[in-house]
Amino acid sequence: MAKKKRRRGGIRPLALIVALAVLGGVFGLGWYCGVRSTRYHGKILLVNAEHRLPADYVPEGLVNLYQMRHSFRLAKSDIYLTRETYEAAEKMFHAAEEQGMNGFYITSGYRSYERQKEVYAQSKPGEAQEPGASEHQTGLSFDVTAESSSGNFEETEQYGWLMAHAHEYGFIQRYPANKSDITGISYEPWHYRYVGVEAATRIRESGLTLEEFIEKNR
Ligand SMILES: [Zn+2]
CATH class of the missing domain: 1.20.5 (Single alpha-helices involved in coiled-coils or other helix-helix interfaces)
Structure with missing residues (x-):
């Protein structure tokens, strides 16, 4: 035993x-x-203060917009986006041009973690996103303005065109007015985010922010 x-x-x-x-x-x-x-969150990448990207996150397939065919103006020669985002943006601005809507001016695209660190170090508290929290690190976002704009992009006809058509090409206005309590970012009429045509259309129709949309479709 x-x-x-x-x-x-x-x-x-x-x-x-x-x-x-x-x-x-x-x-x-x-x-x-x-x-x-x-x-x-399925196929949609969410980046905000609560969902940060790691320091070593660099999106795959970045292309330099200056070296690609572009139906828009560029503020500088080193603006990068993922290839898919570039292709959707080019299709969108080319369509705008064909409809007689010109003068779009892209001022910013992919922003590396290191660059965010520099910006954050140089800014006053609360002014810039902490490193890793900027959606620009995804390579899926760009900032745009109108060449004729004197500062208020939301008052230009280019802005009106984007508000009516951006979703048809897979883009959403990421930081709408009166939604800063949800997005954590105040109104940015110039910031567009690629999510694909289906999600962009559903987000536009629902009036939800990306945060709310992802929460609802979890
Ligand atoms: Zn932006």
Whole structure:
């Protein structure tokens, strides 16, 4: 009897180790998926103060807009977007041009973590996003203005055209007026975000912010 007991006692630690390893694997996978889902939410990448990108996050396939065919003006020669975002933007601004709507001026695109750090260090408290919290790090966002604009882009006909048509090309106005309590960012009429035509259309029709849309479709 005593012999049997010892043997059983020998098996139990092994069973415990196996069980712990299995549990560890399950929790590890759960944790990994959780981390992935908080950032990606299906196919839509959400970046804000609560959902930051890591310092080493650089989007794949960035293209330099200056080196691509572009139906819009560029504020500088080193503005980058992901290829998909560029292609959608080019299609959109080309369509605008064909409808007689010119004068779009892109001022900003991809912003690296390092660049955000520099901007943050130079700004007053509360003025800039903390590094990793800027949607510009995704390469899916650009800032645009009108060449004729004297500061209030939202008063230009170019802005009106974007408000009516951006979703047809997969873009949303990311920081609408009166939604800063949800987005954490005050009204930015110039900031557009690529989410794809289907999501952009649904977001526009629902009047939701990206945060609310993702929450609702979780
Ligand atoms: Zn912006």
